[in-house]
Amino acid sequence: MKRYELIVIGAGPAGLSAAIEAARAGMQTIVFDENAKPGGQLFKQIHKFFGSKEHKAKIRGYDIGDDLLREAEALGVKVVLNATVVGIYEGKEITVMIGDGITHYKGDAVIVATGASENMVTFPGWTLPGVIGAGAAQTMMNLHGIKPGHRVLMLGTGNVGLVVSYQLLQAGCEVVCLVDAAKRVGGYGVHASKVTRTGVPFYLGHTIKAIEGDGKVEKVTIAALDDTWAFIEGSDMTFEVDTVCLAVGLSPMSQLTKTAGCDMMANVPVTNGYGETSVPGIYAAGDVSGIEEASSAMIEGRIAGADAAYQAGYLTEVAFKTIVEANEASLDQLRQGMFGPDERGKVQTTTDEGIALSTTLLEKGYLAENEIGYFPGVETRQKGIYPVIECTQNIPCNPCQDACVKGCISIGDKITSLPVVGENIDCTGCGLCVASCSGQSIFLIEEKAEENIAYVSMPYEFLPLPERGDRGLALNRSGEVVCETEIIKLRSSKAMDKTNILTIKVPLDMAMKARFFKPLTEGGAKNA
Amino acid sequence: MRLNEHPILGTFEKGDLVTFEFDGKAMEGYEGEPIAVALRAAGVMTHRHTMKNNTPRGIFCAIGRCTDCVMIVDNKPNIRTCVTPLVAGMKVQTQYGVTADADAKA
Numbered sequence A: 001m002k003r004y005e006l007i008v009i010g011a012g013p014a015g016l017s018a019a020i021e022a023a024r025a026g027m028q029t030i031v032f033d034e035n036a037k038p039g040g041q042l043f044k045q046i047h048k049f050f051g052s053k054e055h056k057a058k059i060r061g062y063d064i065g066d067d068l069l070r071e072a073e074a075l076g077v078k079v080v081l082n083a084t085v086v087g088i089y090e091g092k093e094i095t096v097m098i099g100d101g102i103t104h105y106k107g108d109a110v111i112v113a114t115g116a117s118e119n120m121v122t123f124p125g126w127t128l129p130g131v132i133g134a135g136a137a138q139t140m141m142n143l144h145g146i147k148p149g150h151r152v153l154m155l156g157t158g159n160v161g162l163v164v165s166y167q168l169l170q171a172g173c174e175v176v177c178l179v180d181a182a183k184r185v186g187g188y189g190v191h192a193s194k195v196t197r198t199g200v201p202f203y204l205g206h207t208i209k210a211i212e213g214d215g216k217v218e219k220v221t222i223a224a225l226d227d228t229w230a231f232i233e234g235s236d237m238t239f240e241v242d243t244v245c246l247a248v249g250l251s252p253m254s255q256l257t258k259t260a261g262c263d264m265m266a267n268v269p270v271t272n273g274y275g276e277t278s279v280p281g282i283y284a285a286g287d288v289s290g291i292e293e294a295s296s297a298m299i300e301g302r303i304a305g306a307d308a309a310y311q312a313g314y315l316t317e318v319a320f321k322t323i324v325e326a327n328e329a330s331l332d333q334l335r336q337g338m339f340g341p342d343e344r345g346k347v348q349t350t351t352d353e354g355i356a357l358s359t360t361l362l363e364k365g366y367l368a369e370n371e372i373g374y375f376p377g378v379e380t381r382q383k384g385i386y387p388v389i390e391c392t393q394n395i396p397c398n399p400c401q402d403a404c405v406k407g408c409i410s411i412g413d414k415i416t417s418l419p420v421v422g423e424n425i426d427c428t429g430c431g432l433c434v435a436s437c438s439g440q441s442i443f444l445i446e447e448k449a450e451e452n453i454a455y456v457s458m459p460y461e462f463l464p465l466p467e468r469g470d471r472g473l474a475l476n477r478s479g480e481v482v483c484e485t486e487i488i489k490l491r492s493s494k495a496m497d498k499t500n501i502l503t504i505k506v507p508l509d510m511a512m513k514a515r516f517f518k519p520l521t522e523g524g525a526k527n528a
Numbered sequence B: 001m002r003l004n005e006h007p008i009l010g011t012f013e014k015g016d017l018v019t020f021e022f023d024g025k026a027m028e029g030y031e032g033e034p035i036a037v038a039l040r041a042a043g044v045m046t047h048r049h050t051m052k053n054n055t056p057r058g059i060f061c062a063i064g065r066c067t068d069c070v071m072i073v074d075n076k077p078n079i080r081t082c083v084t085p086l087v088a089g090m091k092v093q094t095q096y097g098v099t100a101d102a103d104a105k106a
Helices: A013-024 A061-074 A134-143 A159-170 A189-196 A255-259 A294-311 A317-334 A359-364 A399-403 A432-436 B035-041
Strands: A002-009 A029-032 A078-080 A083-089 A093-098 A101-112 A116-118 A131-133 A151-155 A174-180 A202-204 A206-212 A219-224 A237-240 A243-246 A250-252 A282-284 A385-389 A442-448 A453-460 A471-475 A481-491 A500-507 A516-519 B017-022 B025-030 B070-073 B076-080 B091-093
Touching: A002 A013, A002 A294, A013 A029, A013 A061, A013 A101, A013 A294, A029 A083, A061 A294, A083 A101, A083 A255, A101 A294, A131 A134, A134 A159, A134 A243, A151 A159, A151 A206, A151 A237, A159 A174, A159 A189, A159 A243, A174 A206, A189 A359, A202 A359, A282 A294, A294 A317, A385 A432, A399 A432, A432 A442, A432 A453, A453 A516, A471 A500, A481 A516, B017 B035, B025 B035
Parallel strands: A002 A029, A002 A101, A029 A078, A101 A282, A131 A243, A151 A174, A151 A243, A174 A202, B017 B091
Antiparallel strands: A083 A093, A093 A101, A116 A250, A206 A219, A219 A237, A385 A442, A442 A453, A453 A500, A471 A481, A471 A516, A481 A500, B017 B025, B070 B076, B070 B091
16 A cells, blocks of 8 residues: 555645645655546637636636646656546545556545536437436547537536537537527626627527437437426427537535545535545545636645645745645635625626616627627727627626736736726727637727728637638627628637637628627538 | 647647557557547547446546546456556457446346
8 A cells, every 4th residue: 555645635726736736845645647638628618718817817728737637747746647536434534446457545635626527407309318417428529629519509607618618619510509498597697799790699597408319319309397387288399419518517526525424415525624534634626626717626625635735744834824825815705706606596676786687698609789788898989990899798807908018008916807898998909808808898999980881800619710801791789681782801819819800891880789700601521 | 539739738748659459449548648649539439337237438528537447457347447547568458247248237
């Protein structure tokens, strides 16, 4: 039996962060992960993260994963892959399956950072090949470079359902619709908007009735639900698809903490403020201790790693408290806003600023044109070029404020506040705010009244990239075609990190309508 | 099905293009990618048939948790093809119950 001062189970964002923090303090640390590659789900997360600079906002998930791996390696953390921890016993002894053999290890402290697994729902046909988890779609597209299917229906409008739908579009799949039994979109409005404006419909208050096919998914029928969750007769809609993605929530993979004898509340181990469970020296960090997201998992990991190091005598009380206080403040920021843990299950009607929340955004996935003017990021009819920030929910995110060197955008110290665009601003049209917005909700507008036209610049992350002079259709926020348009320019730079900025020319009265560009000839030929 | 170019990820690094055997037929895939990915690229959706009801199953979770994608690989049953890397010359078979025999009764 081999002994380590700290054993971390799981090399995802929480586990790696815990190992980094403990190893930095001097602890001899080993990490086991059942996968062939470390990083957990980070390497599948190709979108830019929310939060502020310290939460690695506007950095894509896989780059954050690379940073964590480099840091862990530099600190001498040993990461053992293809190693499944199958048991945890008294005295913090664990059994690890590597290949067909079992090895025993003993830790002075053990941090369980096993993450979560996807939930599923059952309906006739749910076992047919072609019904997959949204995470499976992400794994196939973003890790292995293969489309899960050609025509996909997504069940679930939480952030996973929304983000994966967008990624399916980026991979060149057709998303026929998003469906959710709830009457309101579950995830961030900005994530929903970037899907709806491409023309994908949302069916809220609907769910899947049945999937049919000969040995594989061929068609799916959805229907509307009444207030007792029964199907409403005559509301059936059938779509021909080859893939159905389920994004119906995540559950902590807490089996190890349970077998270790940790006190559990439902399927979540009870932890103190530092992630320690009821069994001294056994910690839980990240999604296993309650579903959140990767940014908070990294902070929870750091706190647990610091506590393990402190208890082992590697950190002084002062050093420990400094680390914990900084991380707690950072975590608290991420937990604020209308999607924070304290707000779950509550029906909200206004923003912190007292502005009525967009009901079309919540019920259909896009902002209605008449609602936009109420938000502080929208200050129209300015001279020259100016940003229009269609950010209307209090979510923890502020890179746009830092992106603008001219100080046109302000959020303030509270990172969940809505961004404010001033009047008579000195916007140069550089586009860095557009590219920095993780929610892709910033557009640049330049009205040319004398020519009766306007230029609209938008974030664009699809292939093939259009070129100057290309013609196409302008779509509005709900994905409807509003006019014909022409590409004026396309900008990309290292600082924009693969968010291209596309400028289109539209009639003046379309300046506040046109929000997406669709080429006249259907794209995606490169990935047929 | 394969993505030659991705707007964010660019191109995908793959191992050598190799041949393997699926239910007696020669098939191509990239060495090191999960067996399930090579099969999906070749249009194979069914990985196994269940023991009791003989219903087809394919990829579901793609991260080695659900065991829906298990197959017989090099004569060993219950191999999770979504997390098992493809090796040149591998013999991959559809699994019926726990055997490779479609007519076997459990």
